[in-house]
Amino acid sequence: MNKILLAKLLVCLAFYAQAQNTISGYVKDASNGETLIGATVLIKGSSQGVITNVYGFYSITLPQDVYEVEYRYIGYQPIAQSVDLSENRRIDVELLSDSQQLEEVVISAEPEDVNVSGIQMSTNKLDIETITKIPSFMGEADVLRSIQMVPGVATVGEGASGFNVRGGSVGQNMVLLDEAPVYNSSHLLGFFSVFNPDAVKDVNLIKGGIPARYGGRISSVLDIRMKEGNSKEFAAQGGVGTIFSRVAVEAPIVKDKASFIIAARRSYIDVFAKLFTDALDDGAALNFYDLTMKTNWNINEKNRVYLSGYFGRDNFKFDANQGFNWGNKTATLRWNHIFTDRIFANFTAFFSDYDYVLAFGEDEMDQFDWNSRIMNYDFKPEFTYFVNPNNEVSFGGELLFLKFEPANAVGVSNGESQDISLPSKNALESALYISNDQKIGQSIQLQYGLRYSHFSLLGSGVAYTYGDTIPGTRRPVIGAEEFDSR
Template structure:
C-alpha cells in the first residue's frame, strides 16, 4: 500500500508540473446564469464544453469559471426544469458571458438524483457520493405524507437503519454517531422528530443534499463513516413569495423575498400536534401519549457587492414526547409517565469573498447547542435529567482554480462542552437522590489541502491531506485504577484533578484522502478511493435504537478516538446517451477503538464510563449495485447491497470478554438490502411513485437457557448477536396532482396522496420473551414488537403564491 501511494503521489506531482507549464495557453471563461423570469441566480447549472468533453457547475450565486484553450468552443448550458441553451464562444482572451435560462413547461423527462452534468457519474472523480434534489425527494412516497430527507437516504445503496421509528442511519458498517450531519455548516446531533418518526429538516427550505460515504473530500472531518451536507435554499431576490403545506401530521409555511436590492430573506416554519391521532388507537397507553414538535429555519443574504456576500442561517427545533407509562430501568425508576424533551439551536454566519474570479474564500462561524432531558412529575419519583452538547467552530476555506487544477485548503478550530447529565428531584416528596456528572471539555484543530487535477482526458486525480489534533481538557477529575484487574468502582485507587483549561491528554494524526478516475471510453470509467477519518466524539449506549438522552463522550485517557480506513473501487457505465446509469462499488473498511458495553453495564449515570465499556476493532466490507433511469416518463433506480460488519473487543480479563473474544456482528449488520424507487409521469399534472424495500433482519441476542436463582428464573445469554429477527420488507405508493403548468394564477396548489406499508406487513422491530410460570412447568412466551404494523394512508396539500 505504501509503494502504491508513493507511485500515485509521484504521478500527481509530475502532472502538476506539466499542467503549470501549459497553463499560459489557457484563458479564463466565466459568467453568471440566471432565471429569465425572476432574474434569480441559478445554482447547479451544467456548463459543458462539448468539443472538449469538460464542464463545470454554477455555484449558489449562479457563477462559473473555467479555463479554455484558444479557439471557438461550443458551450451548452442546461439544468433540470429549464430549456437548454447553446453558444459558440470564441476564446482568445479572458471572456465573460451572462446567460438567462427559460423555465421548461414540457412534460417532465427526468428525475434528478444529482445536480451535476448528465454524465457526472462517469466523468467526475467522486466515488461513493449521492446528490439528491428536493424535486426527487418530494415525489417519493412518505410516511403520513411528510417529505423526509433522512428517510429518503434509506433508499440509497449502503444505507440502513435498525428499524422503523428510529433516529439515525447506519452507513457501510458504521454506528449512527459516525455520520456527520450538517445544515449550512452547523452540526445536527439528533436528526429526528417524534422519537424517530420524522427528520428535523423542513423540506421547503432545503436546496440540495450531498451524501458522502466513499472517498470523502479533505475539507470534511470528525466522523468515521459518512458526511451528509444539507444546504438551505438561497432566498428569492426578485419578489416576495410564499409556499407551504397542510398534512395529517404537520403544517408548513415558508416566506421569502427581497428586503431591498442587497438584502433578501427566507423564513420557514413547521409544526405538528398529532395527539388526536393517538386517541384513535385502541390501546389505552397509546391514547394517553402526548407529542408535538416545531422547527423554524431562517436565512438572510446580504449581497455586499460582486465580490462579497454574507449569509446568516438560523435553525431552531423543539420536541416534546410524553409516554403514558415507562420503566426507566437505567435510572432504577418505575414511573407511571415519562416525558422526553430535546431541542437544537444552530446559528451560522458565512462570508464569501472573491479575491479574483479564480480565487475565492469562505469564512464561517458556527454556534450549536443541543439540549435533551427526561423527566417525571409523579410526586414519589419526580425527577429531571437534563444533558447538553455545546459546539463552537470557526473555519476558513479557500478554493483556487489554476488551469487544470482545483485547489482547496483551509483550517478550523472547534470547541466542545459536554454536559452528560444532572439528575435532580422535582419536589420534596420525591425519593430521587441528586447526582451531577462531570462536564467534558475538548478542543479540536484541523487543517487540510487538496488538489483535483485533470491529468488528461482519461485520468483525473484528487489528492488531499487533513491533519487533526484533539485536546481533552479540565475542569474535571480523572480516576486511576489498580493494575492487573478490570476497571471498576471497587478497583479505583486515586483521583487527579485538572483545572479549567489544563490539558489532560491529546490525540492527533494525518488523514490522507485519494481518489482516482480513469475513463475507459466516453461512456464508462473506473474509480479508486481511499480515506482515513478520525472521530473524537461518540455515543456510548447499550440500546439498539438511539434515544434523545443518549450519552455522548469525548476522547479521553481511557477512550481513544475512532480511526477508520476505507478503500473503495467502482465501475460506472452510461447507456443510451446517459438515459441509463449502471454502477458497481465495492468497499473494505477497518475501524479502530470502537466502544461496546460490558454485559449488564450501567451507562446513563455512571460517573466513570471506563468501568462499563470495552474497546476493540472492527471491519466491514460490501458490494453496492445500482441501475438508474434518468429520462422518460418512467424514472427511478434499483439498488442491491451485500455487506457484513463485525466487531471484536480486546480485554485481558476472561470475565469481561464478549463472545469469547471472537468477532461478532454489529447491532445494525444487515447482509442483504434491496431498494426500488420509481416515478411515473402520466401527464404534466399527474405522477405516480412507488418505493419497495427489503432487508435482512438485524442481529439480536436470545437467551439459550435459564437457571433458578433465589426464587426466580434468570435467562442465560452466551454469544452476542448470533440470531436475527425476521426479514423486513415494505411497499409504499403515492400519487401527486399538480396545477396545470399553463395556469397563470399566483396561487398554485398540488395534492399528494400516499399509502405507507401497502400490504400492512407487521415487520418485527424486536423479538422478546416473557416467562410464563405454571405450577410444575416454566416456559417463556415469544412476542414480536412491530412499530408500524398496519397500512397508513395520508393526504397532503401543498401550495405556493
C-alpha cells in the same frame, strides 16, 4: 549564460500568463435567482469543462481565443454563447426550467458530459424536486426517508432516530444543515426528519471517500443546503397533512440583490386528541414544531453574505410535570468572497446547540429532573483555487470549540434531594486540509488530499491510567493525574 536562460524562462512564463484568461461567474435559476449546485459549464468542441461548486460558482482558465460555452443543468434548458476570451470575463447565467414534454426517451451508455462528471465515489445527490416525487410516509415528503432508499443506507428502526450507513452506527454519521451539525435529526421518535422540505435546496450523502474538507466522522456525511429565498418575486406554499401542517414564505428584500425564506411546521396530534379524550387536559403534550429561516445579501460582484438558522423541538409530556423533550438550534453566518477570477473563498461561523430534558415525579417529595446538552462554536475559512481546467485545489482550516454537559441531574426521594450531576467538559478541535481534483486526459480523474486534525480537552479534570486484565474482567485503575484549569 545562466542569466540568459533565466531571462528566457521569465519571458516564456510572462507570455504564458498573458496568454491565459479566465471565465467565471454564477449559474442561477431564472425563475427565483437560486444558485444551481453542480451545473455543468462545457467548452464545445473540446473535452474541457467544469461544474459549479456548492455556492453555484464556476471558474475555468483557457488560452486566449473565441469559445462556444454551453451551460447545462438537469431539468433546465441549456444555454450556449460565444465568448471572446481576449481578457478575463465575468459571466453570470440564468437557466430557464425545461417544462417541455419529451417525445421519446433516449438511453445512452454514457452521459454526454461524462468528461466533467463528479469523481466522488459512493455519493448520492438529491434535489428537492426528486425528494418530493419519492413515495413518502403518510404523504409527507421527508429527507431522511428519501436517503434510506439509496443503496448502503438502512433505517435504525421505527421509534428510533437516525440512519445507518454500511454497518456504521448513528453516531458515526455527520449531519450538516448549512454546515452546522445537527445531533438529532429526527422528529416524532424517528418518523420524520427535522429538515423542512419546503426550505431544502440540495441534499448530498457521501458514503465513502469523504473529501478532506470534512472531518470528525468515519461512516458518512449528509450535507444539506437550504434555499436562499426567491430574489425575483413573492412566493408562498404550504400544506395541511394528517400529522402536521406547514407553510413557507420567500420573497426579495431588494430584487436580485437580497432575499429571504421562512418555513415553519407544527404537528397537532395532541390538539385533535383533546377533542376525544380528557387524558391530555392535565398539561400533557405530544407534538413537534420547527422554524427554518435564511436570508442573503449580494453586496457586489465579489461579495455575498448568508445568514441562516433553525430552531425545532419535540415534546412528550405525560402531564404538566412529567415527560421528556429535546431540540436543536443552529445559526450559520457565511461570507463568499472572490479574491480573483480563479480564487474563491468562503468564511463560515456557526453555532449549534442540542439539548435533552427528562422529568419524572408527581410531586416535590419524589421527583427526578435530568438534562444534558452539547454546544458547538465553529469558524471555517475555505479557499478554492481553479488552477486550470484540469486542477481544482481546495484548502482551508477549522477551529471548533465544544461544550459538553453530560448530566445535570437532581433526584428527590421522600423530600431528600441528591445532586448526581456530572461535571461539564470543554474541548477544542482544530484542523487543516488541502485537496486537489485532477483530470488526466479524458479517461482518468483523481481526487486526493490530506487533513490534519488535533483534539484537546480544556479545563480541570482527572486522567486515569488503566492496567491490563483478562477478557471479561474490568481493567483496574493503576494511576490518576489531576489537571487544573490551565
